[in-house]
Amino acid sequence: xxxxxxxxxxxxxxxxxxxxxxxxxxxxxxxxxxxxxxxxxxxxxxxxxxxxxxxxxxxxxxxxxxxxxxxxxxxxxxxxxxxxxxxxxxxxxxxxxxxxxxxxxxxxxxxxxxxxxxxxxxxxxxxxxxxxxxxxxxxxxxxxxxxxxxxxxxxxxxxxxxxxxxxxxxxxxxxxxxxxxxxxxxxxxxxxxxxxxxxxxxxxxxxxxxxxxxxxxxxxxxxxxxxxxxxxxxxxxxxxxxxxxxxxxxxxxxxxxxxxxxxxxxxxxxxxxxxxxxxxxxxxxxxxxxxxxxxxxxxxxxxxxxxxxxxxxxxxxxxxxxxxxxxxxxxxxxxxxxxxxxxxxxxxxxxxxxxxxxxxxxxxxxxxxxxxxxxxxxxxxxxxxxxxxxxxx
Amino acid sequence: xxxxxxxxxxxxxxxxxxxxxxxxxxxxxxxxxxxxxxxxxxxxxxxxxxxxxxxxxxxxxxxxxxxxxxxxxxxxxxxxxxxxxxxxxxxxxxxxxxxxxxxxxxxxxxxxxxxxxxxxxxxxxxxxxxxxxxxxxxxxxxxxxxxxxxxxxxxxxxxxxxxxxxxxxxxxxxxxxxxxxxxxxxxxxxxxxxxxxxxxxxxxxxxxxxxxxxxxxxxxxxxxxxxxxxxxxxxxxxxxxxxxxxxxxxxxxxxxxxxxxxxxxxxxxxxxxxxxxxxxxxxxxxxxxxxxxxxxxxxxxxxxxxxxxxxxxx
Amino acid sequence: xxxxxxxxxxxxxxxxxxxxxxxxxxxxxxxxxxxxxxxxxxxxxxxxxxxxxxxxxxxxxxxxxxxxxxxxxxxxxxxxxxxxxxxxxxxxxxxxxxxxxxxxxxxxxxxxxxxxxxxxxxxxxxxxxxxxxxxxxxxxxxxxxxxxxxxxxxxxxxxxxxxxxxxxxxxxxxxxxxxxxxxxxxxxxxxxxxxxxxxxxxxxxxxxxxxxxxxxxxxxxxxxxxxxxxxxxxxxxxxxxxxxxxxxxxxxxxxxxxxxxxxxxxxxxxxxxxxxxxx
Numbered sequence: 013x014x015x016x017x018x019x020x021x022x023x024x025x026x027x028x029x030x031x032x033x034x035x036x037x038x039x040x041x042x043x044x045x046x047x048x049x050x051x052x053x054x055x056x057x058x059x060x061x062x063x064x065x066x067x068x069x070x071x072x073x074x075x076x077x078x079x080x081x082x083x084x085x086x087x088x089x090x091x092x093x094x095x096x097x098x099x100x101x102x103x104x105x106x107x108x109x110x111x112x113x114x115x116x117x118x119x120x121x122x123x124x125x126x127x128x129x130x131x132x133x134x135x136x137x138x139x140x141x142x143x144x145x146x147x148x149x150x151x152x153x154x155x156x157x158x159x160x161x162x163x164x165x166x167x168x169x170x171x172x173x174x175x176x177x178x179x180x181x182x183x184x185x186x187x188x189x190x191x192x193x194x195x196x197x198x199x200x201x202x203x204x205x206x207x208x209x210x211x212x213x214x215x216x217x218x219x220x221x222x223x224x225x226x227x228x229x230x231x232x233x234x235x236x237x238x239x240x241x242x243x244x245x246x247x248x249x250x251x252x253x254x255x256x257x258x259x260x261x262x263x264x265x266x267x268x269x270x271x272x273x274x275x276x277x278x279x280x281x282x283x284x285x286x287x288x289x290x291x292x293x294x295x296x297x298x299x300x301x302x303x304x305x306x307x308x309x310x311x312x313x314x315x316x317x318x319x320x321x322x323x324x325x326x327x328x329x330x331x332x333x334x335x336x337x338x339x340x341x342x343x344x345x346x347x348x349x350x351x352x353x354x355x356x357x358x359x360x361x362x363x364x365x366x367x368x369x370x371x372x373x374x375x376x377x378x379x380x381x382x383x384x385x386x387x388x389x390x391x392x393x394x395x396x397x398x399x400x401x402x403x404x405x
Numbered sequence: 406x407x408x409x410x411x412x413x414x415x416x417x418x419x420x421x422x423x424x425x426x427x428x429x430x431x432x433x434x435x436x437x438x439x440x441x442x443x444x445x446x447x448x449x450x451x452x453x454x455x456x457x458x459x460x461x462x463x464x465x466x467x468x469x470x471x472x473x474x475x476x477x478x479x480x481x482x483x484x485x486x487x488x489x490x491x492x493x494x495x496x497x498x499x500x501x502x503x504x505x506x507x508x509x510x511x512x513x514x515x516x517x518x519x520x521x522x523x524x525x526x527x528x529x530x531x532x533x534x535x536x537x538x539x540x541x542x543x544x545x546x547x548x549x550x551x552x553x554x555x556x557x558x559x560x561x562x563x564x565x566x567x568x569x570x571x572x573x574x575x576x577x578x579x580x581x582x583x584x585x586x587x588x589x590x591x592x593x594x595x596x597x598x599x600x601x602x603x604x605x606x607x608x609x610x611x612x613x614x615x616x617x618x619x620x621x622x623x624x625x626x627x628x629x630x631x632x633x634x635x636x637x638x639x640x641x642x643x644x645x646x647x648x649x650x651x652x653x654x655x656x657x658x659x660x661x662x663x664x665x666x667x668x669x670x671x672x673x674x675x676x677x678x679x680x681x682x683x684x685x686x687x688x689x690x691x692x693x694x695x696x697x698x699x700x701x702x703x704x705x706x707x708x709x710x711x712x713x714x715x716x717x718x719x
Numbered sequence: 720x721x722x723x724x725x726x727x728x729x730x731x732x733x734x735x736x737x738x739x740x741x742x743x744x745x746x747x748x749x750x751x752x753x754x755x756x757x758x759x760x761x762x763x764x765x766x767x768x769x770x771x772x773x774x775x776x777x778x779x780x781x782x783x784x785x786x787x788x789x790x791x792x793x794x795x796x797x798x799x800x801x802x803x804x805x806x807x808x809x810x811x812x813x814x815x816x817x818x819x820x821x822x823x824x825x826x827x828x829x830x831x832x833x834x835x836x837x838x839x840x841x842x843x844x845x846x847x848x849x850x851x852x853x854x855x856x857x858x859x860x861x862x863x864x865x866x867x868x869x870x871x872x873x874x875x876x877x878x879x880x881x882x883x884x885x886x887x888x889x890x891x892x893x894x895x896x897x898x899x900x901x902x903x904x905x906x907x908x909x910x911x912x913x914x915x916x917x918x919x920x921x922x923x924x925x926x927x928x929x930x931x932x933x934x935x936x937x938x939x940x941x942x943x944x945x946x947x948x949x950x951x952x953x954x955x956x957x958x959x960x961x962x963x964x965x966x967x968x969x970x971x972x973x974x975x976x977x978x979x980x981x982x983x984x985x986x987x988x989x990x991x992x993x994x995x996x997x998x
Contacts, residue, residue, distance in 0.1 A: 519737055
């Protein structure tokens with residue numbers, strides 16, 4: 013078990029810079045997700061940690077050991093691949109045993125027939141068998157040990173791949189989109205299994221995914237990557253509620269965050285389409301800015317607010333998203349709403365119904381023109397918004 | 406990790422990670438070269454080197470066993486140009502190709518279409534037509550020789566039974582080359598059939614249904630509208646590889662006619678064999694080899710172009 | 720011709736009427752060879768057609784084939800030579816194909832271009848210099864002379880490279896993390912997944928070299944090194960005109976191994992041999 017430290021990692025493939033100086037410290041025992049759209053460099057970063065690629069610059073430490081020049085197999089990391097990468101000609105048991113056989117048995121001892129007769133080999137083989145069986149036990153694939161990968165379902169293959177990682181008792185697990193080949197239902201199930209496995213092993217997990225839901229549900233911390241750079245490394249809660257960058261806000265959360273033009277007065281007071289928000293920006297006074305409001309930060313009101321028309325309604329059963337066109341905004345705002353048990357939420361709104369929206373100012377986030385988040389605090393005098401709380405930084 | 410200690414370390418060993426990473430990369434390159442090394446060595450020794458040697462030898466008067474050799478420039482090629490046997494040999498080779506290619510391609514296409522047309526005995530026919538492709542040609546040439554034997558061979562017996570005159574097939578100058586071409590067709594058409602079958606299978610069924618909806622009622626009109634155009638690239642490809650294969654005719658000539666009668670079946674590879682390995686005139690044989698190589702290279706490049714185009718179709 | 724539509728009964732009959740004579744043409748030399756191989760001499764030299772022998776003489780002919788010439792030796796030579804060629808080709812081609820398909824290294828494109836270049840060279844083109852080289856080395860008339868020229872199969876490298884490229888990179892990376900060396904990956908990971916392609920290549924290689932006549936004719940002239948094609952021609956040169964029965968028996972024995980193999984693994988066989996054409 014060990015933490016992983018990355019310092020100024022750079023990597024280019026030909027003329028394209030894939031990683032532009034990534035520094036990241038992953039704590040021992042932490043579950044960290046590297047999340048970002050495809051092509052952002054997250055898989056390359058993982059492969060550099062694994063030793064499958066060599067960085068152009070920067071250094072890596074695993075535990076307290078610098079690993080430059082150390083081959084992938086000697087870094088004592090385990091990796092679970094997107095395609096599982098099971099050896100098709102070996103049984104499940106043999107697949108899981110490969111890393112142990114490579115490490116514990118000499119070339120001679122690995123030979124069929126002859127190998128079994130060499131001194132010490134029988135004891136090692138028994139130990140390997142036991143390790144394989146206990147890993148299979150943990151993953152509940154004990155009954156599949158004699159099968160070949162082709163005879164397994166996607167979920168079972170996935171478990172075997174995890175099993176192969178498990179037996180080597182690695183310093184850290186590297187997982188590269190391990191769930192993306194599974195169907196939606198199984199994916200949700202495996203999410204909790206992997207999180208459970210992490211709790212049980214208490215080993216460092218580095219998990220690469222493009223699926224923000226996976227990152228949000230399993231991680232201690234999320235590292236959001238875009239175009240070869242880390243935008244924010246923080247807890248899921250922070251990344252969602254206090255995105256450090258407009259691109260982070262846009263990437264995390266589904267449906268996407270609503271972005272509206274905002275203005276910061278000379279005194280820092282933030283107004284949204286002319287409406288006062290009761291928030292004060294600590295930087296960027298007198299500038300135009302962008303305000304971010306998640307769908308759940310908006311709600312309908314009978315009082316004053318943003319006037320608009322419902323142009324579309326998405327009913328997901330457990331929640332409803334209204335798409336509301338507001339004068340002066342290019343894209344409709346997406347508003348989350350609880351469904352009414354009697355279905356009364358639907359009738360008027362589909363018929364182009366007029367609606368007025370209000371927002372929860374505590375959930376407002378503000379970005380400057382470069383997309384950087386601006387710190388906010390509550391306005392000193394609370395007129396329209398009695399429930400406003402202390403600002404967050 | 407304290408900032409200060411990090412900074413101190415990176416100052417002390419700024420170049421170290423780079424050097425270590427380079428070492429890892431070198432190790433990978435070493436693995437790559439040791440994996441390809443044996444193949445590269447053998448390619449140089451057994452293919453590229455010899456081809457270069459053929460080109461050089463063709464400019465010398467070397468004979469096997471001779472103490473020395475002299476550079477004679479293009480004399481060997483000049484000799485070839487003035488050598489009636491060489492021209493006969495080249496003409497015969499081209500004639501042989503001209504006979505075998507249409508025969509083997511036409512017959513191959515015909516049986517492929519007939520096999521695909523109906524249900525029963527598909528795999529039996531396919532197997533039967535394929536057997537000549539893999540059976541040892543030398544052994545089969547001897548069987549053909551026996552069937553073509555003038556006095557008690559099967560072919561003449563059949564002709565006589567029908568009241569037709571027999572022939573001394575392999576000894577009559579007008580007949581020998583066409584007879585060898587028939588054996589060539591016999592051996593090659595099954596190979597072409599398999600390529601055509603693969604091409605036919607890949608034609609989408611819906612195209613035929615669309616053609617039928619569009620009013621292509623007869624089998625012929627559907628063949629013209631769908632099969633032939635869809636098979637076009639395969640057809641071209643099969644034509645070229647049939648030409649390459651028939652250009653390399655040697656076994657049947659060497660065993661059945663030795664280039665005779667009266668040089669009627671003298672072909673390029675046989676001339677090369679005779680010059681190089683019976684008379685041991687290595688320089689001259691190399692010149693013939695170069696001519697042979699040029700023809701095969703041109704055909705092979707045409708084949709590569711066709712393949713490329715087929716890839717571009719998707 | 721009319722894919723998708725079942726033939727009418729008349730069409731089906733016409734189809735067989737067209738295919739049957741061609742099938743007869745394809746099989747005639749085989750049938751006549753087998754029939755002759757079980758006939759006594761007096762029935763072979765008849766001037767009328769007699770398909771089936773009145774006196775079965777097969778045992779005598781086949782026994783004669785083995786006693787008049789060392790046919791067993793020829794078959795053994797053929798087996799030794801073709802097996803050695805294939806094993807060496809695989810040993811040389813698989814690592815190279817793996818490196819070309821899965822490793823990034825400077826010069827890879829050049830190596831592959833060389834492979835493509837060598838693909839253009841017909842085997843007959845290198846016969847003269849190889850003959851001279853082997854003569855100088857004094858290894859003409861040996862198994863080595865029969866085997867060495869074919870130890871490199873650029874076609875095999877090309878074919879296996881194409882196949883290896885379809886193997887997911889993840890599998891190779893997993894093997895590296897599991898601690899398998901690059902050489903180990905070739906034999907422990909790539910080879911098992913490539914068995915179907917290697918089998919097809921093996922069939923192609925074995926058929927080509929069992930049947931090869933050109934190079935053995937040049938490379939050896941000692942009878943104890945004759946491969947089956949050389950052997951059957953030598954047999955004919957000594958016995959033709961007198962003992963056709965044993966000669967046809969010998970020819971039949973020489974084609975038998977491949978024909979049997981073909982009947983057992985038809986699909987792979989056709990696949991393997993047409994590889995030459997398709998790629």
